[in-house]
Amino acid sequence: MTGTSFKIAIIGSGPSGCFAAQFLRKAWKDAEITIFEALPVPYGLVRYGVAPDHQGSKSVTAQFARLFEREGVRFAGNVTIGEDLTFEDLAAAFDIIVPATGLGCDRRLPVEAHPDCPVIGAGALIRALNGHPDMALPAHADGLPRPLGARVAVVGNGNVAMDVVRLLAKPLDQFGGSDIDDTRLAALRRRGVARIDVFGRSPIGAAKFDLSMFKEILGLANVRVSQSGTAACPPCDALEALSAAEARSANGALSIHFHFGAQPIALLHGPHGPLLSVETGDGIASHEVDSVITALGFHDSRPSGHPCSAQSWSGAQVFPVGWLQNGGKGTIAANRKSAKETAGEIAAAAKDRHLVPAAPGFAAVADRIADTLVDYEGWCRIDAHERATCAPGRPRLKLTDRAEMLAVARALPRDADGTDRPHAAH
Numbered sequence: 001m002t003g004t005s006f007k008i009a010i011i012g013s014g015p016s017g018c019f020a021a022q023f024l025r026k027a028w029k030d031a032e033i034t035i036f037e038a039l040p041v042p043y044g045l046v047r048y049g050v051a052p053d054h055q056g057s058k059s060v061t062a063q064f065a066r067l068f069e070r071e072g073v074r075f076a077g078n079v080t081i082g083e084d085l086t087f088e089d090l091a092a093a094f095d096i097i098v099p100a101t102g103l104g105c106d107r108r109l110p111v112e113a114h115p116d117c118p119v120i121g122a123g124a125l126i127r128a129l130n131g132h133p134d135m136a137l138p139a140h141a142d143g144l145p146r147p148l149g150a151r152v153a154v155v156g157n158g159n160v161a162m163d164v165v166r167l168l169a170k171p172l173d174q175f176g177g178s179d180i181d182d183t184r185l186a187a188l189r190r191r192g193v194a195r196i197d198v199f200g201r202s203p204i205g206a207a208k209f210d211l212s213m214f215k216e217i218l219g220l221a222n223v224r225v226s227q228s229g230t231a232a233c234p235p236c237d238a239l240e241a242l243s244a245a246e247a248r249s250a251n252g253a254l255s256i257h258f259h260f261g262a263q264p265i266a267l268l269h270g271p272h273g274p275l276l277s278v279e280t281g282d283g284i285a286s287h288e289v290d291s292v293i294t295a296l297g298f299h300d301s302r303p304s305g306h307p308c309s310a311q312s313w314s315g316a317q318v319f320p321v322g323w324l325q326n327g328g329k330g331t332i333a334a335n336r337k338s339a340k341e342t343a344g345e346i347a348a349a350a351k352d353r354h355l356v357p358a359a360p361g362f363a364a365v366a367d368r369i370a371d372t373l374v375d376y377e378g379w380c381r382i383d384a385h386e387r388a389t390c391a392p393g394r395p396r397l398k399l400t401d402r403a404e405m406l407a408v409a410r411a412l413p414r415d416a417d418g419t420d421r422p423h424a425a426h
């Protein structure tokens, strides 16, 4: 069976997948474009990465929604490529494949595990606080996250590290307007975070955070700010802001100490508990800690050769995009640029007739995923449910249980008490 229009499969509905769909739709009005997504909900890290108290950055989803509502792009949610369909299934059914699977795993700090001091990836922590259904944080037997304790070390000085510091430092009653998972946030902070040490390898002038993100922390009324490692640094905007905050914040109840030019090297057993050993220009210092959170970038969660690993997906029809392609660097806007370039490459391949429309498209795989699929209407039901059930002033209360998400997506009957009836789980 051959076709006259391209059949395009995009794998992943994060910003890079959605931007790729936008550019490919502009290039071919008649192409059949399907975005496959492992979760029952779209938008990747816009929903589960961007901090819940930065709703403005999440508003990009409104333009992505237009793809499904007006541009004829199909959302095929709850379909994991490599599990529900193999890459080979997709390669046979589609002319063009655009892996946009992002990088799902935090890069780890190369220190030995410590039984009394969890080392948690910032991405995992923020996904949990964003209500991700597959939360992977240290937990108690009841499933609630284990509290971080009073002394938290954050390793890294990019924007993700700043998100973590802010989410742990900001008073709990200041999250109005956010869609943070209040239960998880309260559980993580149950023992009361009293001190946050932030370790960045770079000098302050080369720190990767945006000044606005840094200033947001410095401006918190409840924090007392201090710093080290800046004595030899030339003046810069961040140092000026930090010095001003240091001078005015002496009475804050929660202490945040920024260590610049500081590299954690080991997690040791000290006489009073875990000690983080940190190398600086002045030698090695030790810091008592209860938890360590690493914000050191991301990598693919699956080893090459795993059926779900995009590293294994190759061929003349395959065009990776976004974080998957660039090693996990850049903002949402950077993914737009990446998607534009990739769409340009695809158009060039079509022009040179390296690609010709010949594949059957979505119809060839539809039966195989019929029981699994959450389509765009299903997502809209989840969206409406989340918006209807949140507290006043909040944008949504995210469903965090996959089975419940699927029940709502499929509009399964609910019992009189409002709970979902048992249903076929996927």
Ligand SMILES: Cc1cc2nc3c(=O)[nH]c(=O)nc-3n(C[C@H](O)[C@H](O)[C@H](O)COP(=O)(O)OP(=O)(O)OC[C@H]3O[C@@H](n4cnc5c(N)ncnc54)[C@H](O)[C@@H]3O)c2cc1C
Pocket: 011, 012, 013, 014, 015, 016, 017, 036, 037, 038, 039, 042, 043, 044, 045, 046, 049, 050, 051, 054, 057, 079, 080, 081, 082, 100, 101, 102, 103, 122, 123, 126, 160, 163, 308, 321, 322, 323, 324, 329, 330, 331, 332, 333, 335
């Ligand atoms: C904590 C955090 C905060 C951030 N905050 C900001 C911010 O405020 N502003 C900003 O501009 N940028 C921010 N970013 C960066 C931004 O989120 C990324 O640039 C962007 O999300 C990367 O897009 P992507 O589409 O490549 O990957 P992702 O957003 O990760 O999307 C990948 C999608 O692919 C799906 N997928 C994976 N494997 C499969 C499979 N086998 N089958 C089907 N689907 C699959 C995933 O479920 C996911 O939905 C933040 C990032 C993080 C981690």
